[in-house]
Amino acid sequence: MSEVKKIAVIAGDGIGPEVVAEAEKVLKVTEEVFGYKFETEHALFGGIAIDEKGTPLPEETLDICKSADAVLLGAVGGPKWDTNPKELRPETGLLGIRKALGLFSNLRPAVVFDCLKDASTLKPEVLEGTDLIVVRELTGGIYFGEKFRRQSEQGEEAVDTCAYNVTEVERIARQAFEIAAKRRGKLASVDKANVLETSRLWREVVIRVAADYPNVELEHVLVDNCAMQLLRRPSSFDVIVTENMFGDILSDEAAMLTGSIGMLASASLGEGSYGLYEPVHGSAPDIAGQGLANPIATILSLALMFRLTFGYEDAAAAIEAAVAQVLDAGHRTSDIATDKSKAISTSEMGDLIVAAIRK
Numbered sequence: 129m130s131e132v133k134k135i136a137v138i139a140g141d142g143i144g145p146e147v148v149a150e151a152e153k154v155l156k157v158t159e160e161v162f163g164y165k166f167e168t169e170h171a172l173f174g175g176i177a178i179d180e181k182g183t184p185l186p187e188e189t190l191d192i193c194k195s196a197d198a199v200l201l202g203a204v205g206g207p208k209w210d211t212n213p214k215e216l217r218p219e220t221g222l223l224g225i226r227k228a229l230g231l232f233s234n235l236r237p238a239v240v241f242d243c244l245k246d247a248s249t250l251k252p253e254v255l256e257g258t259d260l261i262v263v264r265e266l267t268g269g270i271y272f273g274e275k276f277r278r279q280s281e282q283g284e285e286a287v288d289t290c291a292y293n294v295t296e297v298e299r300i301a302r303q304a305f306e307i308a309a310k311r312r313g314k315l316a317s318v319d320k321a322n323v324l325e326t327s328r329l330w331r332e333v334v335i336r337v338a339a340d341y342p343n344v345e346l347e348h349v350l351v352d353n354c355a356m357q358l359l360r361r362p363s364s365f366d367v368i369v370t371e372n373m374f375g376d377i378l379s380d381e382a383a384m385l386t387g388s389i390g391m392l393a394s395a396s397l398g399e400g401s402y403g404l405y406e407p408v409h410g411s412a413p414d415i416a417g418q419g420l421a422n423p424i425a426t427i428l429s430l431a432l433m434f435r436l437t438f439g440y441e442d443a444a445a446a447i448e449a450a451v452a453q454v455l456d457a458g459h460r461t462s463d464i465a466t467d468k469s470k471a472i473s474t475s476e477m478g479d480l481i482v483a484a485i486r487k
C-alpha cells in the first residue's frame with residue numbers, strides 16, 4: 129500500500145474552480161487505477177479569499193499548503209478586485225505564496241501535440257519537433273523589488289526596482305542546467321545584458337555555472353531576439369532560463385506554439401521535491417462560468433506533480449498519454465477547435481481524459 133500524499137487544493141477565481149474540478153476527477157481515477165492514495169484539503173486563496181477572509185492569502189491557507197506534500201492551484205484574479213489597494217489584490221497573494229513557500233523555480237513546458245498544429249498560428253513545418261521548457265526565476269527581479277510613488281518635477285512618478293543577487297541567479301541557473309543535461313543538452317539563457325545591470329550579473333553567473341556542465345551547450349539570447357526566435361525557430365530551443373518578468377512574457381508566447389494558453393502546465397519548485405502546480409493561464413474572466421475553459425493545462429500540471437514531487441512516473445505518463453489520445457481522437461475545447469461548433473465543454477474534456485486513463 130502506498131503512503132497517503134497530502135495535496136492542498138486551491139481553486140481560486142474565474143475559471144480556476146472549473147479547471148481544478150477536472151484535475152480532481154483525474155486525481156481520483158489515478159487512485160483507482162494505480163492504487164495511489166491522496167488526501168486533499170481545499171483552501172481559500174485570491175479574490176474569493178479577499179471576499180470571505182479580507183486577505184488574498186489567509187494564514188490558514190498558507191498553513192494548509194505548508195503541511196501538504198504539494199499544492200494544486202487553479203488561477204486567481206479578476207476585474208472585481210482590479211482596483212483594490214495593493215495588499216488586497218489577488219496577484220499580491222500569488223506573489224506572497226510563491227515567496228512564502230520558497231518556490232524560486234517555475235517550469236513551463238511547451239510541447240506541441242502533432243494533431244494540434246492546426247490550432248497554432250504558426251505553420252506546421254515551423255512547429256515540427258517543438259518541445260521546449262521555460263525555466264522562469266519566480267521569486268526575484270522586478271516583481272519583488274521596492275515599488276513606490278514619488279513627486280517629480282513633472283508630477284507623480286512611479287518606481288519599480290529590479291534586483292538580483294548571485295545566489296538567486298546561481299540556484300535557478302543550476303536547476304536549468306540540470307534539466308537541460310537530462311533533455312537535449314541545450315540551454316538558452318535569456319537576458320537583456322546590453323542594457324540592464326541585473327542581466328549583466330545574470331550572464332556572468334550563468335557563464336560561471338556553465339563550467340560545471342560541459343555537456344550542455346549554452347547560448348545567450350537577448351530577450352527581444354528570443355521573443356522573435358520563438359516564432360521563427362521554436363524547435364531549436366530545448367531549455368530557456370530567464371528572469372521573472374521575461375519568463376512570464378515568453379511563456380505566454382510559448383503557449384501559442386502549443387495552440388492555446390489553455391494547454392500550458394507549470395510546476396513551481398524550491399530546493400526539494402515540494403511543489404506548487406498550476407496552469408500558466410489566469411482566471412480568464414471573459415469565459416468564466418460558461419464551461420468553455422480548457423482544463424488540459426491544469427490536468428497536465430497534475431501530471432507534473434506526480435512526476436516531480438511524488439515520483440509517480442507511471443501515473444504522470446498515463447495522464448499525458450490520455451490527453452494525447454483524446455486530442456488525437458479529435459476532441460477539442462473551443463480554444464483549440466478549428467470548428468467551434470463541434471467544441472466540447474470543460475467537463476466533457478475532463479471526462480474523456482478520465483475515461484482514457486481508465487482504459
Ligand SMILES: NC(=O)c1ccc[n+]([C@@H]2O[C@H](COP(=O)([O-])OP(=O)(O)OC[C@H]3O[C@@H](n4cnc5c(N)ncnc54)[C@H](O)[C@@H]3O)[C@@H](O)[C@H]2O)c1
Binds near residue numbers: 202206406423425
Ligand atoms: N497564476 C494565476 O493565477 C494567473 C495567471 C495569469 C493571470 N492571472 C490573472 O487572471 C486575470 C485575467 O488575466 P488575463 O486575461 O490577462 O489572462 P488569462 O490567462 O486569464 O486570459 C487570457 C486569454 O486566454 C484565455 N484563456 C485563459 N485560460 C484559458 C483556458 N484554460 N481555456 C481557454 N481559454 C483560456 C482567456 O479567455 C483570455 O481570452 C487577471 O486578474 C490576472 O492577473 C492569474
Ligand SMILES: CC(C)[C@H](C(=O)O)[C@@H](O)C(=O)O
Binds near residue numbers: 376
Ligand atoms: C498574475 C500574475 C501575477 C502572474 C505572474 O506574472 O507571475 C501570472 O501572469 C503568471 O504567469 O503566473
Ligand SMILES: [Mg+2]
Binds near residue numbers: 377380408
Ligand atoms: Mg503570466
